[in-house]
Amino acid sequence: MRKICTFTVNKIRFGIDVLKVMSILHNIEIIRVPLAGKAVKGIIQHRGHIITVIDLRKKFELPDWEEGKIPLHAIIKTKKGAFSFLVDEVGEIQEIQQNTKVEIGKNIQEIDGFYVSHSYKLDDSVLLILDAEKVVEVKSELSV
Amino acid sequence: MEEELRIFLSESYETLNSLDRELIQLGKNPESEDILRTIHANFQTFLESSKFLHFTKLESLTHIGERLITQLIQSDSEVSGEMITTILKLNMVIREIIFHIDEKGSEPSEINNSIIRDVEEVIKKKESEGMIGDINDVTDIFMAGTPTPGVTNESDLTDRLMNTVVEMIHVRGRLFNFRPFIKSYEYSQIIARMSGLVNDVYTQVRSSKTQPVGTLVLNLDKIIKDTAKQLGKSVILRIIGKEREVDAKLLEGLRIALVQILHNSVTHGVERTDQRIAQDKSPDGSITIECYQSGELFHSIISDDGEGLDPDKIRKKLVEKSVLFTEEASKIPDDEVVHYIFKDGYAGLNEAGGFIGGRPSGLDIAKAKIETMGGRIFLKNSQKGRGVDIHLTLPQINAIVPVVCVNFGKERYAIPKIYLVEIVPLDSESLIKGIEVIQGNSVFIRRGKRYPLIYMKQVLRYEDPDMKELPENPLIHIIILENDGMQFAMVADGVTDMEEAVVRSLSSQLSGIFLFSGATILSDEKPSLILDIGEIQRHYINSKAIKKIVNFEELDIVETATEIQNNIEPPFLEEFLK
Numbered sequence: 001m002r003k004i005c006t007f008t009v010n011k012i013r014f015g016i017d018v019l020k021v022m023s024i025l026h027n028i029e030i031i032r033v034p035l036a037g038k039a040v041k042g043i044i045q046h047r048g049h050i051i052t053v054i055d056l057r058k059k060f061e062l063p064d065w066e067e068g069k070i071p072l073h074a075i076i077k078t079k080k081g082a083f084s085f086l087v088d089e090v091g092e093i094q095e096i097q098q099n100t101k102v103e104i105g106k107n108i109q110e111i112d113g114f115y116v117s118h119s120y121k122l123d124d125s126v127l128l129i130l131d132a133e134k135v136v137e138v139k140s141e142l143s144v
Numbered sequence: 145m146e147e148e149l150r151i152f153l154s155e156s157y158e159t160l161n162s163l164d165r166e167l168i169q170l171g172k173n174p175e176s177e178d179i180l181r182t183i184h185a186n187f188q189t190f191l192e193s194s195k196f197l198h199f200t201k202l203e204s205l206t207h208i209g210e211r212l213i214t215q216l217i218q219s220d221s222e223v224s225g226e227m228i229t230t231i232l233k234l235n236m237v238i239r240e241i242i243f244h245i246d247e248k249g250s251e252p253s254e255i256n257n258s259i260i261r262d263v264e265e266v267i268k269k270k271e272s273e274g275m276i277g278d279i280n281d282v283t284d285i286f287m288a289g290t291p292t293p294g295v296t297n298e299s300d301l302t303d304r305l306m307n308t309v310v311e312m313i314h315v316r317g318r319l320f321n322f323r324p325f326i327k328s329y330e331y332s333q334i335i336a337r338m339s340g341l342v343n344d345v346y347t348q349v350r351s352s353k354t355q356p357v358g359t360l361v362l363n364l365d366k367i368i369k370d371t372a373k374q375l376g377k378s379v380i381l382r383i384i385g386k387e388r389e390v391d392a393k394l395l396e397g398l399r400i401a402l403v404q405i406l407h408n409s410v411t412h413g414v415e416r417t418d419q420r421i422a423q424d425k426s427p428d429g430s431i432t433i434e435c436y437q438s439g440e441l442f443h444s445i446i447s448d449d450g451e452g453l454d455p456d457k458i459r460k461k462l463v464e465k466s467v468l469f470t471e472e473a474s475k476i477p478d479d480e481v482v483h484y485i486f487k488d489g490y491a492g493l494n495e496a497g498g499f500i501g502g503r504p505s506g507l508d509i510a511k512a513k514i515e516t517m518g519g520r521i522f523l524k525n526s527q528k529g530r531g532v533d534i535h536l537t538l539p540q541i542n543a544i545v546p547v548v549c550v551n552f553g554k555e556r557y558a559i560p561k562i563y564l565v566e567i568v569p570l571d572s573e574s575l576i577k578g579i580e581v582i583q584g585n586s587v588f589i590r591r592g593k594r595y596p597l598i599y600m601k602q603v604l605r606y607e608d609p610d611m612k613e614l615p616e617n618p619l620i621h622i623i624i625l626e627n628d629g630m631q632f633a634m635v636a637d638g639v640t641d642m643e644e645a646v647v648r649s650l651s652s653q654l655s656g657i658f659l660f661s662g663a664t665i666l667s668d669e670k671p672s673l674i675l676d677i678g679e680i681q682r683h684y685i686n687s688k689a690i691k692k693i694v695n696f697e698e699l700d701i702v703e704t705a706t707e708i709q710n711n712i713e714p715p716f717l718e719e720f721l722k
C-alpha cells in the first residue's frame with residue numbers, strides 16, 4: 001500500500017508520494033530571480049536552505065493565478081534537492097493499492113503527459129501521479 | 145614515480161571504501177539512481193588513474209565495472225541482489241590487485257579471470273534483452289553536464305552537520321542584533337564564547353568538506369606530458385596556490401574541466417619545440433595554473449605562452465562547423481570572435497585531438513561542466529604569439545563572506561564586501577551634476593575621475609509595481625566597485641547593513657544566470673541573491689570604448705557607433721529625475 005499526497009492545480013488533481021513531500025507552507029516571501037525561466041517564481045528560505053519555487057500553473061501552461069489567490073508551497077524532495085511547487089490546494093492523503101496502477105498514455109487532456117509518471121484508478125476517478133524529477137528537469141541551455 | 149604511486153594508493157583505498165559504503169546503501173535502496181551514479185564515478189576514477197599508471201589489469205577490470213553500472217543506470221529498474229553480489233566480487237578482485245601493488249609495487253601476474261567472464265556474460269545478457277542503447281551515450285551525458293553525483297545529495301553526515309552549523313550561524317547573527325539592548329558585561333562574554341564555539345565547529349566541518357587543489361596535480365602533470373610528447377612538444381606545468389581549498393564535491397568536476405583546458409592548450413596553443421626556437425621563445429612551452437580565492441569565489445587562471453588565438457582561424461572554423469554563416473562570422477570584431485571558443489559545437493568531434501581517452505573533449509565541455517557546478521569560465525586574455533589566459537570561477541559553497549546589502553527599487557541583493565570601494569549618497573540634484581553621458585555611455589564623475597555607470601534596475605529587469613509613489617527627492621546611492629583592476633559604479637536606491645553571509649548554491653535552474661554567483665540567507669531570515677560582480681562587469685562595461693572614456697582618451701567614430709548600439713541606454717536616469 002502506498003500513501004499519496006493529493007493537491008490541485010487549476011482544478012486538476014495530482015498526487016505525489018507522501019515520502020517525497022517534506023512540508024506544506026504558505027505565506028512565505030518569494031524573492032524574485034531576474035532572468036530566470038518563466039516557470040521559476042523565485043527563491044524562498046526554508047530551514048536554512050535556499051529553495052527554488054516552481055509555479056506549476058506556468059510549468060503546465062495553465063491560466064495564471066486569479067487575483068488575490070495565494071498559492072501554497074509544497075516542498076518536494078527530488079534527486080536535485082528540495083524544490084517548492086506552487087499549488088492551489090492540498091487535499092487528503094490517499095491510500096492506494098499497488099494493483100490499481102495504470103500506465104498512462106501520453107495524451108492526457110489537461111496537461112503535458114511528459115510530467116505524469118503513471119496513475120492510479122480510484123473508485124470514481126483516476127489519480128495522476130506527478131513526476132517531480134521531470135518537473136525540475138533543466139533542458140540544456142548552453143550559450144556564450 | 146614513487147610519489148605518484150603513493151598518491152594513487154591512498155586515493156584507491158579511499159575509492160574502495162567509498163565503493164563498499166555505496167554498495168551497502170544500494171542493497172538498502174536498490175532503485176536509487178544517485179547511488180549508482182556515485183558508484184559509476186568511483187569506477188571512472190579508478191579507470192582513469194589506472195590508465196595513467198599503466199595498470200592494464202586494473203584498467204580492464206574497472207572498465208568492465210563501469211560498463212555494467214552504465215547499463216544498470218540505463219535500465220531504470222531495481223538492482224537485484226545477485227547483481228550487487230557480482231559488483232561486490234568485482235570490488236574484491238580490485239582490492240586484491242591494489243594490495244598487491246601496495247606490497248610489490250606492481251600488478252599481480254595472474255588474476256582470477258572468472259569474475260571478468262561472469263560480468264561480461266551479465267552485460268551481454270542485458271544487451272540482448274535490449275535494455276540498453278549505446279553505452280557511450282551515458283558516458284557522454286556524464287561528461288557533458290549532469291551534475292556531479294551527490295552535489296545536491298545531502299544524505300552525507302557532514303552535509304547535514306554543515307547545514308546545522310549554517311543555521312547556528314544565522315541564529316548567532318540574530319543574537320548579535322540584540323547586543324545593544326542588553327547592557328551586561330557577562331551577557332556579552334557568554335555571547336562571545338558561544339560565537340567562538342560556533343566558529344570552531346564551522347571551521348572543522350568545513351575543512352572536512354574541502355580539499356586542496358594540489359590533490360589534482362599528479363594527474364594533470366601526467367596528461368600534459370603525455371599529450372605533449374605525442375605531438376613533439378615540450379611543456380612545463382606550474383601550479384600556483386596548490387594549497388587553496390575547493391569544495392570536495394566540486395573537485396572532480398574541476399579536474400575534468402582542467403583536463404579539457406590543458407589538453408586544448410597543449411594541442412592548439414603551445415608550438416612545437418622547433419617552432420618555438422625559430423620564434424626566439426624558450427624551447428619548453430609553459431602552462432601555469434594560478435588558483436586563488438576572493439570573496440565568494442574560487443578562481444583559477446590557466447595561462448599558456450603559446451601562439452594565442454587567431455580570430456580568422458576561429459571564424460573559419462565556426463563556419464566549417466556550421467555554428468555561424470560566413471557573413472555573420474565576418475561581422476564579429478576580432479576581440480569578440482575569440483570568445484566563441486567556448487561556444488557549444490565549436491570543438492567538433494571529428495577534429496584531430498578532439499578525443500581524450502575515447503571521450504569527446506573540448507572547451508565547450510569544460511564550460512558545461514563548470515556551469516553545472518554554478519561556476520563561470522571565460523577568456524581573460526589572448527595575444528597573438530604570446531598565449532592565452534582562461535579564467536574560471538567556482539562558488540565557494542558554505543564559505544562565510546562579508547557582504548553589503550544593496551537595494552535596487554524594493555529588491556535587495558548582496559554584494560561581497562571585497563569588491564566595494566566607496567558608497568556615495570546623492571540627492572537627485574547632485575546626481576544630475578555627477579553624471580555625464582559621453583557618446584552613449586553614462587559615467588559618474590567624482591573628484592576628476594570617471595566611473596562607468598551601470599543602471600542595475602535595468603540589468604535586473606526591475607519593474608516597480610507602484611512607481612508613482614516614489615518620494616519627490618529620492619536619495620540615490622552610487623556604489624563604487626573594483627574588480628580586476630577596474631573601478632566602476634552602480635546606481636542603487638539604498639544600502640543596508642554589512643553582514644556575514646554563508647554562501648549557498650543555487651539550483652540547476654538558476655545557477656546558469658550570469659548575474660548571480662549564489663545566494664545567502666540574511667539575518668532577517670530572508671534569502672538574497674549574491675551579485676556576481678565580475679560577470680556583471682564583463683557583460684556591461686568591458687568594452688574598449690568605455691576603457692577609453694574612463695582614461696579620457698578620444699574615441700574613434702566606428703567604435704562609438706557600435707558602442708551606442710551595444711550599450712544599455714539609460715532611460716532610468718529620467719525616472720530618477722522625475
